[in-house]
Amino acid sequence: MLLNVLLIGTMSSLGLQWGFSDILITSLIAIFLAFLWYGVVPLTYWKRKGIPSVFALPVLGSTAKLALFLKSFGQITNDMYFQTPGKKYVGYHRFSQPTILLRDPELIKNVLNRDFVHFDKNELQIDEVGDVFSGRHLFFINGEKWKRLRMVLSPGFSSGKMKSIFPIVGEVSGNLKAFLTEKVDAAGERGYAVDLKDLCARFTTDSVASVAFGLQCDSIYDPEVEFRRMGRKLLEPTLFNAIMFFIIIEMPWINRFLKINFISKDVKSFFRNVVLNVVAKREEDGTKLNDYFQGLIQLWKEGKLRVSEKPIDDGPGGRHAHNPKVQEKLRKEIEANIKQNDGTLTYEALQDIAYLDMVIQGESKFGVSLCRGLKFHHSISGRDVRRRATSSKRYYLPNPEGEGLDGGLWLEKGMVVTIPIYGLHHDPEIYPDPEKFDPERFSPDNKRDKQAIYLPFGDGPKMCIGSRFAMLQSKLAVVSVVSRFQLSPNEKTKVPITIDPFNFILSSKYGQWVTMKNLKH
Numbered sequence: 001m002l003l004n005v006l007l008i009g010t011m012s013s014l015g016l017q018w019g020f021s022d023i024l025i026t027s028l029i030a031i032f033l034a035f036l037w038y039g040v041v042p043l044t045y046w047k048r049k050g051i052p053s054v055f056a057l058p059v060l061g062s063t064a065k066l067a068l069f070l071k072s073f074g075q076i077t078n079d080m081y082f083q084t085p086g087k088k089y090v091g092y093h094r095f096s097q098p099t100i101l102l103r104d105p106e107l108i109k110n111v112l113n114r115d116f117v118h119f120d121k122n123e124l125q126i127d128e129v130g131d132v133f134s135g136r137h138l139f140f141i142n143g144e145k146w147k148r149l150r151m152v153l154s155p156g157f158s159s160g161k162m163k164s165i166f167p168i169v170g171e172v173s174g175n176l177k178a179f180l181t182e183k184v185d186a187a188g189e190r191g192y193a194v195d196l197k198d199l200c201a202r203f204t205t206d207s208v209a210s211v212a213f214g215l216q217c218d219s220i221y222d223p224e225v226e227f228r229r230m231g232r233k234l235l236e237p238t239l240f241n242a243i244m245f246f247i248i249i250e251m252p253w254i255n256r257f258l259k260i261n262f263i264s265k266d267v268k269s270f271f272r273n274v275v276l277n278v279v280a281k282r283e284e285d286g287t288k289l290n291d292y293f294q295g296l297i298q299l300w301k302e303g304k305l306r307v308s309e310k311p312i313d314d315g316p317g318g319r320h321a322h323n324p325k326v327q328e329k330l331r332k333e334i335e336a337n338i339k340q341n342d343g344t345l346t347y348e349a350l351q352d353i354a355y356l357d358m359v360i361q362g363e364s365k366f367g368v369s370l371c372r373g374l375k376f377h378h379s380i381s382g383r384d385v386r387r388r389a390t391s392s393k394r395y396y397l398p399n400p401e402g403e404g405l406d407g408g409l410w411l412e413k414g415m416v417v418t419i420p421i422y423g424l425h426h427d428p429e430i431y432p433d434p435e436k437f438d439p440e441r442f443s444p445d446n447k448r449d450k451q452a453i454y455l456p457f458g459d460g461p462k463m464c465i466g467s468r469f470a471m472l473q474s475k476l477a478v479v480s481v482v483s484r485f486q487l488s489p490n491e492k493t494k495v496p497i498t499i500d501p502f503n504f505i506l507s508s509k510y511g512q513w514v515t516m517k518n519l520k521h
């Protein structure tokens with residue numbers, strides 16, 4: 001357009017008269033040139049650099065199906081991962097933006113851990129002033145601000161802290177068991193058909209409300225309570241939300257101007273009020289609970305939650321869980337463990353049930369499962385982890401075709417590197433028969449050599465801060481359900497799961513249906 005205006009201006013200043021058709025033709029030429037300049041020329045980037053790349057359409061790039069909401073984030077990177085076997089990394093385009101898809105486990109480990117200093121910034125652009133809720137969330141902030149907040153929050157997720165909140169999550173999982181017992185007993189022989197995706201979200205809501213705010217919200221019994229409604233709204237897979245999330249995630253350079261809020265106003269104001277009310281109530285009656293919120297109030301009083309940029313001193317079925325044999329083995333281990341501990345389940349005993357760990361890890365490899373449903377935030381493991389090259393010192397990636405070859409790539413500052421977790425977890429070279437639900441892959445011995453490529457919580461200094469909490473509540477929920485009920489697929493169960501393309505987290509479109517029955521003794 002600018003070119004068009006300049007052309008028209010130049011022609012007018014030369015005294016040439018313009019008719020409608022002249023203006024139309026000039027405009028079309030200007031649009032065509034802009035299309036070439038912004039939509040086509042950037043696609044030659046990888047060829048110019050001599051780096052293999054995946055197909056990209058002009059303007060829409062390699063992620064066209066994502067832009068058209070035909071596939072989800074995770075599926076798109078997964079497709080690119082499987083189109084490029086044998087490469088250490090390849091180039092692709094998010095619109096016209098050149099981006100790296102990193103495939104090699106060793107390079108992935110370096111980017112996430114050893115060379116983190118080169119990649120310590122998030123690529124997402126959330127307006128910190130206009131969208132205080134998300135803009136100041138650990139997940140979105142960068143550099144020194146991130147480092148400081150991460151350090152302050154980390155003790156709240158230590159194993160010691162998990163032990164202290166164990167009884168609180170234990171109580172919620174007790175509610176889950178009581179609720180299911182009522183339903184399964186009432187359903188009799190035909191069993192109780194339930195969507196695990198929804199049930200796990202309700203369990204998570206109750207457990208987060210208890211642990212974080214000391215609130216009993218009972219969404220297990222009443223799915224329409226406001227806490228749950230607002231939580232659901234936060235990530236509702238509507239077309240509008242899908243477009244907003246798409247802009248925030250895939251077009252962060254546009255969001256710098258649009259300043260889209262990650263969380264809608266009513267959800268924000270609801271949770272803001274929850275926080276203010278809880279603080280006011282505790283201040284008023286002097287209550288001090290052993291929950292996460294009490295820790296935050298303390299940090300806030302000490303001024304430690306102020307996000308500062310001041311540098312800090314570092315100092316020193318068959319294929320999934322319906323599998324009856326797996327259920328049986330798990331049940332036996334749980335029973336043996338509880339028996340050993342005089343009929344109670346302690347925090348330490350829960351950590352000792354090795355097979356429980358293996359089942360949950362086997363499940364989370366799939367990305368969508370009973371345990372994955374237990375996440376409370378946008379778990380992005382089904383999507384991918386991304387890092388942006390930020391250091392003033394440039395970063396070098398070796399030749400993508402193999403060891404010892406000349407020629408690699410100096411990453412330009414700002415270049416985004418994508419780590420295709422879903423693809424890695426489904427690669428038959430890494431996990432033979434990858435779609436098979438097989439907890440044995442995660443036995444202590446087998447797990448050791450998979451460490452670099454088992455990344456449900458990411459890795460390195462930015463690894464999921466809530467992983468211990470996620471595991472704790474997953475374990476407690478699985479124990480409550482498996483020790484009491486037999487799970488089997490029903491006519492609504494979809495295998496394989498259909499991924500919802502409108503949802504920016506990996507989520508099954510039609511839920512995860514099972515039928516629960518009382519165990520036969």
Ligand code: HEM
Pocket residue numbers: 112138139140150371372374375376377379380381385386455456457458459460461462463464465466467469470
């Ligand atoms: C099954 C459940 C969960 C999964 C699979 C999951 C997965 C992830 C992944 C893959 C990352 C990105 C890590 C990286 O960039 O290397 C992440 C980051 C994060 N997760 Fe989780 N998560 C889960 C549950 C939770 C819970 C329960 C909380 C909070 C209580 C939480 C809080 C966070 C935060 C704050 C970050 C950003 C950390 C940072 O940038 O320093 N997550 N999570």
